[in-house]
Amino acid sequence: MSPLRADAARNRALLLAAAADEFDEHGLDASVADIARRAGVGKGTVFRHFPTKDDLIAAIVRSRIEELNAVAEELLTADDAGAALFTFVETAARRQQERDLSFLRGAASPIDAQQRMATLLDRLVERAHEQGALRPDVTGTDVLLLMCAPNHVVSFAPDASPDLWRRYLAIIVDGLRPEGARPLPEPPPAGFSG
Structure with a gap:
């Protein structure tokens, strides 16, 4: 597996965990910015993996x-x-x-x-x-x-x-x-x- 793919998989896993925690604490009104910050990635990374919040929820x-x-x-x-x-x-x-x-x-x-x-x-x-x-x-x-x-x-x-x-x-x-x-x-x- 190439380093880029490993990074992408790691980022995706971090995003899913961060989003689950953020949604748990703040409900579905949790912001993408807060999810990205919690995952330690930029907002652009969130949108590359999950174009919409519904896509992120479906992935969880x-x-x-x-x-x-x-x-x-x-x-x-x-x-x-x-x-x-x-x-x-x-x-x-x-x-x-x-x-x-x-x-x-x-x-x-x-x-x-x-x-x-x-x-x-x-x-x-x-x-x-x-x-x-x-x-x-x-x-x-x-x-x-x-x-x-x-x-x-x-x-x-x-x-x-x-x-x-x-x-x-x-x-x-x-x-x-x-x-x-x-x-x-x-x-x-x-x-x-x-």
């Missing part, structure tokens, strides 16, 4: 989804499919807790990365079903929708401890297990995988 969303896709890909090789699925759900919830991404709510999600996540999650769910570790009426879409629930619930609790999300994650995971499960009252929603 993509990077977060792709990080989770890499985790899911790795977990597909685990011997214990149930543990792998629940590790993925916990990882998604933990990363959401560690990185306040509430500023991304409503941001457009890159369809290809989202579809890849849905496909990987469907495979994790299928493997968990095959091993009897997941109630048979739960779909990948169900799990995808539940991944954000622990942190969403905690956002309504006044003075919540930083680890309160784990309580709700445990409730969700127990609800996904086949032991003691009763039939679900409604069919699952349509999938995200397209």
